[in-house]
Amino acid sequence: MPDPGFGESGTPLTEDDADALLRCICFKTGPPRTIGVELEWLVHEKHVPQLPVPPARLDRAFAELRALPLRSSLTFEPGGQLELSSAPATSLMECLDSTAADLAAVRSALDSSGLTLNGFGHDPWHPPRRLLREPRYDAMEASLDRTGPSGRSMMCSSASVQVCLDAGHEEPGPLGLGRRWRTAHLLGAVLVAAFAHSPLGAGRPTGWKSTRQALWADLDPVRALAPPLDDEPRVAWAHHVLDAPVMCIRAPEGPWVVPERLTFRQWIRSADPRPPTRTDLDYHMTTLFPPVRPRGHLELRMIDAQPGEDGWMVPVAVTAALFDDPEAAETAYRTVKPLAETAGPMPAPNNPLWTNAARHGLADPELHAAAVSCFEASLEALPRMGASAAVMGAVAAFHERRVLPGRCPADDFSLRTKEIPS
Known part of the structure; x- marks a missing residue:
């Protein structure tokens, strides 16, 4: 039986249907209770990461990984990046501990193949090389x-730490949806700056502390943008999705159609080459890449992959504290609210605030001051959230070593560029 999303057996959407679905399914409100993380990693040769890994060798290693008994979902990106997506957890430590256990199993299996995971936001050495050949990725590339x-x-060539948090409840206040939505788009620039870790491309400095974020900002005139923040989140997101360009129209056989300048709203109205369905709408949302993507919960997508085996835990802990602890959330909101003046009317990430974060990291004075305040608030909140001594120690060390002196991971990496063969 064909997928109903491919046409005839699916129910065509009206504009009102699509608008109602988007407002309903993208923001599931209630008191924040769960947290998750999606970790993307570059897979490199263990001893000489500058050498490309032959595709056949990656295929063999990935086949072994698929047999591992993991709690997290294991997937692979088009360039061979590995992604672990945790199950929703009811506490910060449950999320960190379960993901760390899965990550240890993956690292051990890769180690036996002479491969390793590296946490860079953008591959420092290798040009883009697409390994997955599927209609979805063929259409995306086109x-x-x-x-x-x-x-x-x-x-x-990109990899990230994506933190997933509940959308928040309906009431106003530090844990309410409206506040969390606005905070995410301003605090996001602070997170870009603090955790920037992609200063290289093809073995040379790119001029950006977060090359990954620069790529997202340059990706597409609409696809990677946030909706306007002045509107109610559900209204703004529904309009944004319907007026965003359709990347591709799926087909049960053969290549997928890649339309040009066709929005989803226009597709509904024209019904050409076939009427879109609910499945098409769901798929369309996966082809939009804003810095904060609502998927029932809020998916914060702006943090570069981090160095070290456990470096990813710091942005997860800090972000969770600043959103889910009421006192820290209030401090974070008051801290980042003035940043809206620097951002101006242009949506993230294509505004001066986000550009400064990607280019300068914590060398930007405004972002540095905000990061210091936010990290201090998170350090006060983590004991209330049940964080372990090790996690609190890691956040404190990051704060002292990097945030206070105004340095991000990219600055430490840049010190080693002369030792890295191109």
């Missing part, structure tokens, strides 16, 4: 190529 080379680099 669509993104229309606006330049950044799309291929995003698909094949």
Whole structure:
């Protein structure tokens, strides 16, 4: 039986249907209770990461990984990046501990193959190389190529730490949806700056502390943008999705259609080459890459992959504290609210605030001051959240070593560039 999303057996959507679905399914409100994380990693040769890994060798290693008994979901990105997506956890430590256990199993299996995971936001050495050949990625590549080379680099050379948090409840206040939505788009720039870790491309400095974020900002005129923050989140997101360009129209056989300048709203109205269905709408949302993507919960997508085996825990702990602890959330909101003046009317990430974060990291004075305040608030909140001594120690060490002196991980990496063969 064909997928109803491919046409005839699916129920065509009206504009009102689509608008109602988007407002309902993208923001599931209630008191924040769960947290999750999606970790993307670059897979490199263990001893000489500058050498490309042959595709056949990656295929063999990935086949072994798929047999591992993991709690997290294991997937692979078009360039061979590995992604672990945790199950929703009811506490910060449950999320960190369960993900760390899965990550240890993956690292051990890769080690036996002479491979390793590296946490860079953008591959420092290798050009984009697409390994997955599927209609989805063929269509994505064709669509993104229309606006330049950044799309291929995003698909094949980038990696991140994505923190997933509940959307919040309906009431106003530090844990309410409206406050959390606005905070995420301002605090996001602070997180970009604090955790920037992608200063290289092809073995040379790119001029950005977060090359990954620069790629996202250059990706597409609409696809990677946030909706306007002045509107109610559900209204703004529904309009944004319907007026965003359709990347591709799926087909049960053969290549997928890659339309040009066709929004989802226009597709509903034209019903050409077939009427879109609920499944098409769900898929369309996966082709939008804003810095904060609502998926029932809020998916914060702006943090570069981090160095070290446990470096990813710091942004997860800090972000969870600043959103889910009421006192820290209030401090974070008051801290980042003035940053809206720097951001101006342009949505993230294509505004001066986010550009400064990606280019300068914590060398930007405004972002540095905000990061210091936010990290201090998170350190006060973590004991209330049940964080372990090890996690609190890691956050404190990051704060002292990097945040206070105004340095991000990219600055430490840049010190080693002369030792790295291109």
